[in-house]
Amino acid sequence: MISQELKKYFPILDQEINGNPLVYLDSAATSQKPVQVIEALKAYYELDNSNVHRGVHTLGNRATESYEGAREKVRKFINAASTEEVIFMRGTTTAINTVASGYGRMNIQAGDEIVITYMEHHSNIIPWQQLAKERGAVLKYIDLEDDGTISLENVRAAVTENTKIVSMMYVSNVLGTMNPIREVTKIAHDNGAIMVVDGAQAAPHLKVDVQALDCDFFAFSGHKMCGPTGIGVLYGKKDLLEAMEPVEFGGEMIDFVGLYDSTWKELPWKFEGGTPIIAGAVGLGAAIDFLNEIGLENIEQHEHEMAAYAMERLSEIDGLTIYGPADPLKRAGVVTFNLSEVHPHDVATVLDMNGIAVRAGHHCAQPLMKWLDVTATARASFYLYNSLEDVDRLTEGLRTAKEYFSDVF
Template identity: 70%
Template sequence: MNTSAIREQFPILHQQVNGHPLVYLDSAATSQKPISVINAVKAYYELDNANVHRGVHTLGSRATDAYEGARAKLARFIGAKSEQEIIFTRGTTTAINLVASSYARSICGEGDEIVLTPMEHHSNLIPWQQVAKATGATLKYIPLQPDGTISLADVEQTITGRTKLVAVVYVSNVLGVINPVKEIAAIAHKHGAKILVDGAQSTPHMKVNVQELDIDFYALSGHKMCGPTGIGALYGKKSLLESMEPIEFGGEMIDHVDLYESTWKELPWKFEGGTPIIAGAVGLGAAIDFLNEIGLDEIDRHDRRLAAYAVERFKEIPDLHIYGPLEGRTGLVTFNIGDIHPHDVATVLDAEGIAVRAGHHCCQPLMRWLQVTATARASFYLYNTEDDIDRLVDAIQKTKEYFGHAIG
């Protein structure tokens, strides 16, 4: 993979921050956008701006073709059986909430179980808390191993015949752990349960085939995979989506309307009420083209190599603690340095032109499991290099000096 050539396609990377060349290490929060995506959104607004599905004029037809074309690209990108199984949403959070409100509330009752893990992002935790409160269902958690990984033996013990749904992240945004979702799905199905996978961190970094994994629902965000903000998607098996009721009502999602009764359009449009996120979908389609041109296998190898390199360089720094497994991670390394608050670490790094994330990363239960209140996180993507990590390590050493820590 020619990282130098790839970097040339990201305009935002060619700037200085606080007098230093920018090193962007916060792609787990949001990725940067290549010029092809920026141009695709710009061209839509300049040349094709019109509402979709409604008009027969030329602009409306072009906008509809671009919007539905993006749906077809995404269906192929994640291995869906049909374009009807792709529901455009604002992102992963909206997709998960759709399943929680439309599906889980209708199937869960007193004594039923929803199985999660302690590493879930709040967006894959709070919706299920609300379902449990509304239905009387019980939340259960697959315990974590000391390094933050999941044991399939624990999965077998946690999922029971009373489990209705398993909701699990594919790649942890804190630990970099890649969870065995295919095996978890098989265990869930053995007990008659369905599985939802949070794919926010996996979709940008690795090949995903929802049919091979045999997962029932899959949620993703465009802005983490070189696409625009405000666009994402829910994949659902067609039979499940057909059984679900929409949760937003109005234009676009209706078939026939009377004064007292209405009927809904077929999939996927019954879940896409109102004017959809047209420009976002156009940009997401361009992002998929960009990622396909590079190749997900190449991106996967690149991101794993950078994570492994970062772990090895971090081991050289006394008092630096890495969270999660030291091997088998992808895309990010989360850490703390002695008793320096991670917000202070991020502030000093920013002064060196290096952007990292600091805080609880929307994973407060996981922070408590790690026995910390917050961490710093460096996350990598296809435009990052080993030189970026070297600059990060040098800046961490400066941070330790600044706060009076000895350098070993």
């Protein structure tokens, strides 16, 4: 287990909620921020605040250095071949929409297939729905196994020579399922399709190597990995990005503007129109430094142990159903559940009364809720600052909720 000394770096966790010490189990929605990130943001605004690339004065040069330095940190973090392949964006949602618009509109024709899964976050469903409607393409779904995992047989059955795009989350934000992205990518490429990966739940929790995965695009968000909100990354293979048109136009991304025509800057800046998310990039760079110091391998192991212990403890509660793979090694640090006939919002409310923060609802995954035959679930998601004691608090909180709603049992 990761040392709980780490918790001291997260000031927000040192507080009481409703008279109880806070137990934060909602990191899949957004992670908390260590002092290293908070201080990096403070230092930028106090000392270096300036626009980037355009100026020649000292503040502008320092801001540009920090901004482009963060891009290099991202490149190393995901093992991209070049910083030209690292585009700063608002987050995973914007990144996937950029691929759907910038790549999809240029390459998808009527009758072409776009293949996704039932477990996808809405951000990896709706852009493809809209693209399919616009271009007359066919949107297909890969069947899931009973435990919410993906079999390569079902991938091969869904992906055909007519498939042009396969898009899949690396780790499910509901089931915790860790998908075989490298193998799915090979199947996509063997059929002439590109592979798009929603890495929002993967980048914070396990070591990502985009070259080893061989995916064509990879998207993730800073706020789920100890970084600020409003910053994310789109990785794309250089040749694909060079062939794409930008989807947002204005300052920063232009080379030359005439009265009736304009040309674009080279990568990565042609996709970063307007004043970029400078402070967000600086904060993301600090978050990457923090995660690298701990080690992504250590974080992944810690979360497997947390998930295994949570599944063991929660299974002791009669009437509680856990969704997703039974094998903790096949899931990230997410445990999603329902307590008998009690609505998840009611369960989450009782837990909050005891200082325990979990997520309740459809988790932006309504097609998956339909596949699970439920309207909503409760979700506990763990990160590097959580401990086994947090799981014990969750278990006792659920026992309290069960007692409170004893009339439904």
